[in-house]
């Protein structure tokens with residue numbers, strides 16, 4: 001595939017895989033040999049230093065049964081079933097990802113949840129729906145700055161008035177954090193875009209952020225951030 005091709009879709013209207021995904025994360029998300037190894041809770045939990053359950057539960061708890069929620073990109077482990085269960089049979093979970101291999105895997109994990117649907121789209125492109133909530137779980141650190149800005153902007157645009165966006169991701173750990181040098185090495189080796197997220201407030205990534213009230217919590221010595229943006233209801237004149 002020509003990475004300089006400006007078109008975002010193939011002739012068949014299928015979103016092209018972003019260049020950064022092909023270049024940096026082929027082994028993690030586009031290879032059917034590694035997928036069964038990575039998509040295991042103990043592996044995800046080890047990668048997140050034992051925090052996977054807590055981070056996933058805290059994110060899911062931001063949403064309520066009956067809501068329509070967008071999960072921005074597939075996530076290894078139990079996240080999608082947990083979120084679908086949280087929304088319940090009256091809710092709707094829309095999982096969007098650009099990689100067909102990941103979508104097929106998410107469909108398999110969500111087979112018992114009729115409230116969940118899975119579809120292919122590039123989150124760098126505007127979304128065609130509005131949601132009560134959108135959730136990006138460890139997506140932003142894996143995309144370059146330009147695409148990160150587009151994704152945050154598109155996700156905020158997809159939040160209905162009164163709805164919320166939830167971003168769970170890496171953050172700059174406290175200076176004394178014993179894992180700080182380890183994570184520095186991991187990011188240098190495997191996650192080349194992560195460093196540009198660590199000290200950047202997510203609300204600085206989109207001009208649309210001004211229409212939201214933002215709250216940020218850091219967890220595990222600052223290594224993780226849980227950010228909630230609530231869109232203020234529109235006034236009658238707006």
Ligand SMILES: C[S@@+](CC[C@H](N)C(=O)[O-])C[C@H]1O[C@@H](n2cnc3c(N)ncnc32)[C@H](O)[C@@H]1O
Nearest residue numbers: 073074075076097098099102122123124138139
């Ligand atoms: C959510 S992120 C990382 C999640 C976390 N590391 C985990 O445990 O799975 C990984 C997903 O993002 C998807 N992705 C990356 N860029 C995307 C984009 N522009 N649009 C849609 N999906 C995207 C990849 O295809 C992959 O399935």
